[in-house]
Amino acid sequence: MMKRFALAAAIVLGLSTPSFAGDISVENVWARASAGMARAGAAFLTIKNTGEADKLVSAKANISKKVELHTHIHDNGVMKMRQVESVAVNNGMTMLQPGGDHIMFMGLNEGLKEGTSFPLTLVFEKAGEINVEVMVKAAGAMGASNGNMKHNMKKMQ
Numbered sequence: 001m002m003k004r005f006a007l008a009a010a011i012v013l014g015l016s017t018p019s020f021a022g023d024i025s026v027e028n029v030w031a032r033a034s035a036g037m038a039r040a041g042a043a044f045l046t047i048k049n050t051g052e053a054d055k056l057v058s059a060k061a062n063i064s065k066k067v068e069l070h071t072h073i074h075d076n077g078v079m080k081m082r083q084v085e086s087v088a089v090n091n092g093m094t095m096l097q098p099g100g101d102h103i104m105f106m107g108l109n110e111g112l113k114e115g116t117s118f119p120l121t122l123v124f125e126k127a128g129e130i131n132v133e134v135m136v137k138a139a140g141a142m143g144a145s146n147g148n149m150k151h152n153m154k155k156m157q
């Protein structure tokens, strides 16, 4: 009786493993277009997890020398970026957004151009790899200062 139960449990666990990737979906993946000669870039995205807690442990792309997971911390009132080992992806929504967690591209092969896109592989501890396409948006996307900059430029003419 006990043996049968254990065997059944093992089968259920084995079958449920591959479908776990289906619990995680990634959407709204974008990066900011490079300004000038910038050699670094960042990507942002939204992760939905309908299953158990997972972790984003790394990311891969061939557009730069290195791809790192970063967060922003407040250090004596100064916002600083810091590399992190992983980003917690708990049940629900996890946002990687400007001013928070992001995927950092260090040593870009070339600047990120608005309107282009590039492939990115996200590696989750449990769900495994998920391939996404990163859309490059205008340098001022989500930035509050863009309107002011335009206004000042007009005044200077």
Ligand SMILES: [Cu+2]
Pocket: 042, 070, 071, 081, 082, 102, 103, 104
């Ligand atoms: Cu960063």
